[in-house]
Amino acid sequence: MKNSVYLKILFLVLSGILGILGGIEFVELRxxxxxxxxxxxxxxxxxxxEYLPSLKGTWxxxxxxxxxxxxxxxxxxxxGGTHPYEPITTVAAxxxxxxxxxxxxxxxxxxxxxxxxxxxGMLGNAYPKYFSVETPWGSQKYRIGDRGTNPLDQWxxxxxxxxxxxxxxxxxxxxxxxxxxxxxxxxxxxxxxxxFAIMELIRNEDIDIFFDYHEASLMYPVVSTYVAHDDxxxxxxxxxxxxxxxQFPMKIEASPKNLKGLTHREVGDFSDALALLMETPEPFIxxxxxRMTEELMVDGIDEFVQTAAEKGLVYCDYxxxxxxxxxxxNVIIGAPLDYRVGRHLSGTLEAVNWMNMFFPEKALVVSFPxxxxxxxxxxGYYLHDPSKADPSRVFKN
Amino acid sequence: xxxxxxxxxxxxxxTFALASWKLKSPEISMVITAIVGALVGGFGFPSRLLVExxxxxxxVGLIFLTASIFIxxxxxxxxxxxxxxxxxxxxxxxxxxxxxxxxxxLIIPGALTGAGSVSIFVVGGLVSSVMNxxxxxxxxxxxxxxxxxxxxxxxxxxxxxxxxMAAQANxxxxxxxxxxxxxxIIIAAFTIxxxxxxxxxxxxxxxxxxxxxxxxxxxxxWFKILVPFGVLLVLILLMQYATFYIPVLGLPLTFMICAFxxxxxxxxxxxVKKWYNVMVKTVDQVFPLLGTVISVGxxxxxxxxxxxxxxxxxxxxTLPMAFIYITALIFAPFAQxxxxxxxxxxxxxxxxxxxxxxxxxxxxxxxxxxxLFPLGDCLPPSRIVGRLTIETVGYEGSYMSFLKAxxxxxxxxxxxxxxxxxxxxxxxFLVVY
Numbered sequence: 034m035k036n037s038v039y040l041k042i043l044f045l046v047l048s049g050i051l052g053i054l055g056g057i058e059f060v061e062l063r064x065x066x067x068x069x070x071x072x073x074x075x076x077x078x079x080x081x082x083e084y085l086p087s088l089k090g091t092w093x094x095x096x097x098x099x100x101x102x103x104x105x106x107x108x109x110x111x112x113g114g115t116h117p118y119e120p121i122t123t124v125a126a127x128x129x130x131x132x133x134x135x136x137x138x139x140x141x142x143x144x145x146x147x148x149x150x151x152x153x154g155m156l157g158n159a160y161p162k163y164f165s166v167e168t169p170w171g172s173q174k175y176r177i178g179d180r181g182t183n184p185l186d187q188w189x190x191x192x193x194x195x196x197x198x199x200x201x202x203x204x205x206x207x208x209x210x211x212x213x214x215x216x217x218x219x220x221x222x223x224x225x226x227x228x229f230a231i232m233e234l235i236r237n238e239d240i241d242i243f244f245d246y247h248e249a250s251l252m253y254p255v256v257s258t259y260v261a262h263d264d265x266x267x268x269x270x271x272x273x274x275x276x277x278x279x280q281f282p283m284k285i286e287a288s289p290k291n292l293k294g295l296t297h298r299e300v301g302d303f304s305d306a307l308a309l310l311m312e313t314p315e316p317f318i319x320x321x322x323x324r325m326t327e328e329l330m331v332d333g334i335d336e337f338v339q340t341a342a343e344k345g346l347v348y349c350d351y352x353x354x355x356x357x358x359x360x361x362x363n364v365i366i367g368a369p370l371d372y373r374v375g376r377h378l379s380g381t382l383e384a385v386n387w388m389n390m391f392f393p394e395k396a397l398v399v400s401f402p403x404x405x406x407x408x409x410x411x412x413g414y415y416l417h418d419p420s421k422a423d424p425s426r427v428f429k430n
Numbered sequence: 431x432x433x434x435x436x437x438x439x440x441x442x443x444x445t446f447a448l449a450s451w452k453l454k455s456p457e458i459s460m461v462i463t464a465i466v467g468a469l470v471g472g473f474g475f476p477s478r479l480l481v482e483x484x485x486x487x488x489x490v491g492l493i494f495l496t497a498s499i500f501i502x503x504x505x506x507x508x509x510x511x512x513x514x515x516x517x518x519x520x521x522x523x524x525x526x527x528x529x530x531x532x533x534x535x536l537i538i539p540g541a542l543t544g545a546g547s548v549s550i551f552v553v554g555g556l557v558s559s560v561m562n563x564x565x566x567x568x569x570x571x572x573x574x575x576x577x578x579x580x581x582x583x584x585x586x587x588x589x590x591x592x593x594x595m596a597a598q599a600n601x602x603x604x605x606x607x608x609x610x611x612x613x614x615i616i617i618a619a620f621t622i623x624x625x626x627x628x629x630x631x632x633x634x635x636x637x638x639x640x641x642x643x644x645x646x647x648x649x650x651x652w653f654k655i656l657v658p659f660g661v662l663l664v665l666i667l668l669m670q671y672a673t674f675y676i677p678v679l680g681l682p683l684t685f686m687i688c689a690f691x692x693x694x695x696x697x698x699x700x701x702v703k704k705w706y707n708v709m710v711k712t713v714d715q716v717f718p719l720l721g722t723v724i725s726v727g728x729x730x731x732x733x734x735x736x737x738x739x740x741x742x743x744x745x746x747x748t749l750p751m752a753f754i755y756i757t758a759l760i761f762a763p764f765a766q767x768x769x770x771x772x773x774x775x776x777x778x779x780x781x782x783x784x785x786x787x788x789x790x791x792x793x794x795x796x797x798x799x800x801x802l803f804p805l806g807d808c809l810p811p812s813r814i815v816g817r818l819t820i821e822t823v824g825y826e827g828s829y830m831s832f833l834k835a836x837x838x839x840x841x842x843x844x845x846x847x848x849x850x851x852x853x854x855x856x857x858x859f860l861v862v863y
Contacts, residue, residue: 051477051480054477054478054481055477055482056481058478059478154482156482156483156486156727156731157482157734158734159482159483159731159732162478188680189489189679189682189683190489190678190680191673191680192543192544192680193544193587193593193669195670198674201603201604202587204590204596204603205544208678218674252783253599320743320780321743321747322740323431323435324735324737325734335740337737337740337741337743340744345787346783346787
């Protein structure tokens with residue numbers, strides 16, 4: 034009996050120590066700030082709560098970076114980090130923010146669309162906390178987050194999630210999935226409020242073209258794809274054809290009409306914006322991927338995914354042995370970070386280009402590095418050293 | 431990577447076997463296995479991953495705890511005994527009707543919440559008592575409750591496996607109603623026949639049973655008996671049909687509200703010590719189960735970190751198709767035993783994609799898989815619903831004998847699931863939008 038009590042106390046103490054050790058790491062991840070040096074065309078940073086004051090002071094509030102040319106033209110909104118376990122989407126948004134030049138029109142970038150979700154790894158998926166991008170001046174560290182809003186900020190989940198306003202039944206955890214809660218509710222859950230605020234931004238600022246950056250497992254048929262709302266289908270189709278012919282393989286899918294809550298469907302339905310979502314291949318989140326390491330996130334090289342590819346179970350080019358050659362002559366081994374970042378950059382530029390052709394009245398003249406440049410110089414080349422930058426252009430996210 | 435991961439997997443299996451043998455505790459063995467796996471896999475002592483793993487099934491554990499608190503408080507008020515008395519009085523001579531009603535009673539909570547364990551928590555004790563008094567053997571009672579708990583989890587409107595697979599495959603969770611209900615009716619009918627046709631030699635007379643059953647406490651009436659369950663049903667329906675007008679309550683709070691209402695129905699409602707003792711008893715009761723879900727979470731997290739989970743998944747989905755069919759009845763349940771609902775994501779989704787690429791109907795396939803995964807809720811390492819059934823029924827035989835007891839209806843359900851998996855296109859007429 035006495036031994037049993039001692040044993041219980043020992044377990045309690047050990048659990049306490051484990052809790053403290055683990056807790057320190059959780060706190061560190063939740064409070065770690067990423068650094069970004071905005072380009073010279075940057076005009077102002079506002080918070081998402083400007084569009085829904087109830088977000089102020091919550092982990093759902095997130096910075097919006099605005100690049101206003103002052104010249105009439107189209108407007109664009111880019112979302113990175115809708116799913117923070119697809120963190121290359123945030124890196125791609127940073128590359129845009131650090132290098133963009135806007136000659137006409139206005140650009141909005143939200144690098145962490147779901148800030149809360151970026152502050153915790155995905156339970157049961159054993160993700161590393163961070164990954165790093167090598168630059169000429171050192172390495173830049175970024176968070177690897179969850180798919181859904183941090184339960185510390187939105188909890189509990191219901192036993193089933195009912196989408197607003199359609200009433201469609203979705204899996205319970207999707208109530209914290211930003212890409213299932215659009216168009217959102219002003220008085221809903223935190224995730225629904227984030228969606229609503231983004232919709233308000235789109236409607237109030239008359240956004241012409243909307244991009245939601247994502248990454249997908251290679252066994253997901255929609256990988257390496259534009260998903261386009263009906264209104265953006267022509268643009269997406271032309272852009273996908275051009276990209277496939279000149280830069281990298283890109284598919285196009287129509288946004289399903291009866292699948293609710295997704296950005297490409299609801300932004301298109303509930304605003305005038307042309308809505309596009311882009312998926313790059315991310316072996317890290319494949320169900321069959323091996324060790325969960327920072328290297329896998331950066332290099333995208335995984336033998337188990339390779340086996341799946343050899344068995345014809347993946348929906349994009351993938352080869353970790355000899356690689357595959359893109360139309361520019363680059364040999365892509367695995368699915369490296371540069372490849373994924375570059376895809377998003379050129380995917381955006383190409384679609385904007387076609388919007389300008391289809392809708393000259395919405396012309397948006399912007400430039401930033403594309404796929405070819407990133408593949409040649411590396412992503413890190415386009416990330417600037419905060420210690421040497423004008424402090425007014427350095428931001429923490 | 432294959433070699434390294436295989437070595438880690440072997441070391442983990444060996445550690446688990448050795449630890450289980452020496453310590454006789456699957457829970458502690460799983461945690462030790464996870465730590466050894468992480469060390470061998472080069473992750474050092476992964477404090478964060480261990481803590482993260484502990485929280486993987488946090489919500490599930492909380493539901494177990496609060497549902498048990500509710501039902502134990504409800505029983506403490508004497509309402510449960512009164513309910514059992516009434517059922518015995520009314521249905522003693524109508525065995526088949528009683529079994530059908532008990533089956534429906536078991537299905538409702540799980541169908542509404544997606545969790546078979548909730549069915550067992552909420553009505554399992556009641557069903558077990560009634561069947562016990564009606565003379566059914568513990569084996570048949572266990573089989574009946576376990577099977578209906580599985581069917582409850584599969585039944586629409588909430589089938590979590592299908593929902594998770596649909597979400598992963600970007601297909602809407604629609605069209606599942608009929609394709610789930612038809613097989614459920616077939617399996618339920620089989621289970622009722624299997625139970626009802628069994629011999630009940632020890633069956634007492636109605637009078638004997640009613641004498642044996644404790645008298646309801648003074649003042650017990652239908653209002654007090656029904657209100658706690660009525661509130662539970664209303665809250666669940668409100669969450670489903672008035673969700674935009676009420677805050678998200680979550681099941682743990684829902685059960686706690688019902689627990690407090692049950693308490694309020696009792697004449698001793700202010701005797702804090704009494705309710706404190708019920709809570710302590712409940713925590714004692716649920717503790718082993720919580721230990722299991724926590725340690726399974728830890729193990730799964732380290733299996734993921736080291737790539738062992740990926741190795742298992744890639745091995746399964748690259749098997750020849752014939753082999754997938756042959757082994758589905760083994761792989762799917764065992765995946766559920768170790769990954770719980772994660773099985774739908776890790777194995778279910780790739781199978782959906784694989785079948786989709788072959789032109790097979792994915793709605794029927796997802797429905798079929800959702801009949802196969804829950805079969806594993808009685809399998810190690812977690813054995814969640816299996817253990818819950820044993821505790822609820824008060825089954826005293828070994829775990830193996832419990833598995834034998836449920837084998838026939840279990841296999842029947844597996845066969846139905848397998849048939850659906852084999853003939854998804856022929857069964858597509860059941861997909862009704």
